[in-house]
Amino acid sequence: MLTELFIAVSLLATGASGTAPATPDEFSNSLQEPMDFSGVTAAVDLSEGVHVDITYELDGVGQVRLAAQGELDGPATFILLVDDTTILDFGGELTELPEQTWETFNSEYLATLDHEEAVSLFNSLVQVWATAEVEQALAEAAEAAPSRSVLCDVAGGLSGGSIGVAAGAGCWWFFKKFKTCKKVGVGLATSVFGYIKDKCEGAQN
Structure with a gap:
């Protein structure tokens, strides 16, 4: 639902040092490898719209x-x-978000990261949705929320949208291939959207 936000990839600067992934597929695969997390806290509220922190x-x-x-x-x-x-x-409204992303993405900060740090950041944004803390927060919020699948659509869209941004941005950082990086962002965003939506609707059943 928010997967078009990966358009933020065009903001990222070049210039990071270190060993970069060899291909977009290699980068995409790296974002799907589980990683260790520490200090995870998650809050999800589905009572009025969707709020995730x-x-x-x-x-x-x-x-x-x-x-x-x-x-x-x-x-x-x-x-x-x-x-x-x-x-x-x-x-803003969904149709405005790509333009706002273009204007507000902090590419100066990303330029201070080396390749390993950048991959770690993008990977974490993808994988954190599968941690026990986030899954528990989503399940508890879904159980307390009205039984409306549209809430799960919004929850999946928000999570999928953030994945689209992270995956597309990281791909663009390394390869500067818009169409290829679009496929990377959309592919991962679609998978996460379905995963979060299923978790949410399962908790409501």
Whole structure:
């Protein structure tokens, strides 16, 4: 639902040092490899729209926070921070989000990361949705929410949208291939959308 947000990939700068993935497929595969997390906290509220707030510690990078909220028939917002640095902060109607992403993505911060750190950050944004803490928060919120599958659509869309941003941005960072990176972002976003939607609807049944 929000997967078009991967268009943020065109903001990322070149210049990171270190060993980069050899191909877009290699990068995409790296984002699907499980990783260890520490200090994960997650809060999900489905009572009025969808509100998601996730924080965790990422070795070599710092404390990562991803917060998103969306109304059933209204705007969506995202904020991504590392320690006290805002990496992405935007909101609006879905048709406006790509343009806002273009204007607000903090490419200066990303240019300070080496390739290994950048892959670790993008990978964590993909994999954190499968941690026990996030799954438990989603299940508890779904059980307390009205039994409406549209809420699960929004929850899946918010999570899938953030994955599209992370995967597409990382791909563009390394390869600067728009169409290929679009496929990477959309593919992972679609998978995560279905995963979160199924978890949410399963908790409501």
